[in-house]
Amino acid sequence: MQDELRDHLITEEPYYQSTADEVELYEAAYSVRMPMMLKGPTGCGKTRFVEHMAWKLRKPLITVSCNEDMTASDLVGRYLLDANGTRWQDGPLTQAARHGAICYLDEIVEARQDTTVVIHPLTDNRRMLPLEKKGEMVEAHPDFQVVISYNPGYQSLMKDLKESTKQRFGALDFNYPDHATETRIVVHEGGVNEDMASKLVSVAERARNLKGHGLDEGISTRMLVYAASLIAKGVAPLAACRMALVRPITDDPDMRDALDSAVTTFF
Numbered sequence: 526m527q528d529e530l531r532d533h534l535i536t537e538e539p540y541y542q543s544t545a546d547e548v549e550l551y552e553a554a555y556s557v558r559m560p561m562m563l564k565g566p567t568g569c570g571k572t573r574f575v576e577h578m579a580w581k582l583r584k585p586l587i588t589v590s591c592n593e594d595m596t597a598s599d600l601v602g603r604y605l606l607d608a609n610g611t612r613w614q615d616g617p618l619t620q621a622a623r624h625g626a627i628c629y630l631d632e633i634v635e636a637r638q639d640t641t642v643v644i645h646p647l648t649d650n651r652r653m654l655p656l657e658k659k660g661e662m663v664e665a666h667p668d669f670q671v672v673i674s675y676n677p678g679y680q681s682l683m684k685d686l687k688e689s690t691k692q693r694f695g696a697l698d699f700n701y702p703d704h705a706t707e708t709r710i711v712v713h714e715g716g717v718n719e720d721m722a723s724k725l726v727s728v729a730e731r732a733r734n735l736k737g738h739g740l741d742e743g744i745s746t747r748m749l750v751y752a753a754s755l756i757a758k759g760v761a762p763l764a765a766c767r768m769a770l771v772r773p774i775t776d777d778p779d780m781r782d783a784l785d786s787a788v789t790t791f792f
């Protein structure tokens with residue numbers, strides 16, 4: 526690893542509770558530098574998993590949160606004007622490829638397809654990145670790997686990955702953990718006791734059953750951690766659940782009632 530990436534090394538272990546054999550599978554994928562796609566609903570641990578794996582493999586991690594205004598230049602780099610004229614600045618993808626980091630493109634479907642295609646030459650056996658404006662061909666460092674996250678729930682014709690993009694990746698499915706595992710996560714991350722965490726998880730499980738029956742997404746682990754953190758600060762559980770679990774996910778009065786009554790069952 527080179528000095529350029531020292532700031533991107535994760536020195537303290539990010540807490541990650543594994544749910545199946547994803548750690549071993551990812552290690553195998555990294556060992557052959559297979560580009561990886563982490564699929565699953567928002568807030569179920571994908572980002573935390575990548576941070577944990579980068580720490581475990583002792584590789585620097587460069588994360589890019591994708592959005593629809595992002596251009597290929599934002600990933601690859603551009604010429605900047607300064608006092609001495611123009612100077613090339615590598616974008617995060619180029620920096621990772623050149624110096625050997627794991628490049629994590631979070632919520633990749635948020636980016637436009639004409640932006641996403643810049644990763645193509647890096648994700649097949651070429652492992653190259655052409656910098657057209659600069660007239661340079663960057664050969665990826667041996668440690669370089671691309672990881673993307675992808676929420677299949679958002680899938681629509683307008684917002685989906687091209688088939689030619691998908692087929693360059695190995696994929697791991699992520700989902701909300703089982704009750705005991707999720708309880709452990711909420712205890713650790715939210716600072717509440719096991720009994721409280723378990724009740725919060727039960728509320729989420731009720732809500733997840735309503736997915737597709739008027740709810741687009743269930744209550745995520747991330748939301749449970751928020752609710753738990755409020756409770757740990759002294760907020761009454763009922764109010765914490767309303768604010769962190771119910772109000773954010775629906776504006777529909779009937780759905781709010783249904784979720785509020787699930788909350789009152791437990792608190």
Ligand SMILES: Nc1ncnc2c1ncn2[C@@H]1O[C@H](COP(=O)(O)OP(=O)(O)O)[C@@H](O)[C@H]1O
Nearest residue numbers: 540541542567568569570571572573714746747
């Ligand atoms: N398996 C897990 N181990 C540890 N923490 C988790 C796990 N799953 C979810 N979390 C918690 O939920 C939060 C949201 O997870 P995150 O990785 O940001 O979700 P995603 O990237 O899938 O949207 C994390 O900050 C962490 O507190």
Ligand SMILES: [Mg+2]
Nearest residue numbers: 571572631674
């Ligand atoms: Mg994420």
